[in-house]
Amino acid sequence: AQSVTQPDIHITVSEGASLELRCNYSYGATPYLFWYVQSPGQGLQLLLKYFSGDTLVQGIKGFEAEFKRSQSSFNLRKPSVHWSDAAEYFCAVGDNFNKFYFGSGTKLNVKP
Amino acid sequence: DVKVTQSSRYLVKRTGEKVFLECVQDMDHENMFWYRQDPGLGLRLIYFSYDVKMKEKGDIPEGYSVSREKKERFSLILESASTNQTSMYLCASSLTSAAGELFFGEGSRLTVL
Numbered sequence: 001a002q003s004v005t006q007p008d009i010h011i012t013v014s015e016g017a018s019l020e021l022r023c024n025y026s027y028g029a030t031p032y033l034f035w036y037v038q039s040p041g042q043g044l045q046l047l048l049k050y051f052s053g054d055t056l057v058q059g060i061k062g063f064e065a066e067f068k069r070s071q072s073s074f075n076l077r078k079p080s081v082h083w084s085d086a087a088e089y090f091c092a093v094g095d096n097f098n099k100f101y102f103g104s105g106t107k108l109n110v111k112p
Numbered sequence: 113d114v115k116v117t118q119s120s121r122y123l124v125k126r127t128g129e130k131v132f133l134e135c136v137q138d139m140d141h142e143n144m145f146w147y148r149q150d151p152g153l154g155l156r157l158i159y160f161s162y163d164v165k166m167k168e169k170g171d172i173p174e175g176y177s178v179s180r181e182k183k184e185r186f187s188l189i190l191e192s193a194s195t196n197q198t199s200m201y202l203c204a205s206s207l208t209s210a211a212g213e214l215f216f217g218e219g220s221r222l223t224v225l
Contacts, residue, residue, distance in 0.1 A: 043202055043216035090154060098143050098206060100214060104154040
């Protein structure tokens with residue numbers, strides 16, 4: 001069965017520091033992979049997605065993610081975090097039948 | 113820009129009441145979804161619809177029903193609200209192309225007393 005694991009429930013980083021949020025998935029075929037961000041009280045906004053091709057994908061707000069098939073991972077990175085990045089981040093897998101499976105989320109706190 | 117609008121941001125209902133959550137999208141998307149979001153559990157799919165009058169159960173359909181009479185509108189119905197249905201409800205839509213990305217509404221926070 002498809003599943004997505006985000007092992008870190010909360011992460012705190014200092015403003016200006018680098019960030020990596022982990023995501024591991026379980027899926028039998030080539031996955032469609034997504035990262036979404038949710039600011040407090042808001043819906044989810046797409047940061048980036050991977051369908052095929054280059055395994056390093058660029059997204060909005062300076063985020064990037066790397067698909068590693070051998071590790072079943074799709075980790076999200078940002079070289080320098082800004083205070084406005086404080087939010088909850090969700091990794092998701094989409095299948096060929098238009099269904100999506102979400103991880104439990106990682107809450108990011110940014111220290112001044 | 114795609115816009116998904118949920119009619120109510122905050123609702124407070126009493127146990128046993130019938131609750132309607134409305135969602136409208138303006139980009140002619142075929143697929144529409146209702147998710148429930150609870151802390152530590154991520155998003156769980158309640159129902160989805162891939163065409164007018166079509167619906168499929170998601171992972172947690174118990175206690176919910178849906179209606180899709182028009183392509184742009186997808187309603188979630190709680191026939192008899194219970195306190196364990198207190199949650200954030202998120203509506204989303206997508207195109208039918210393989211794993212077309214989801215576009216979300218801002219959410220409806222329901223409290224059942």
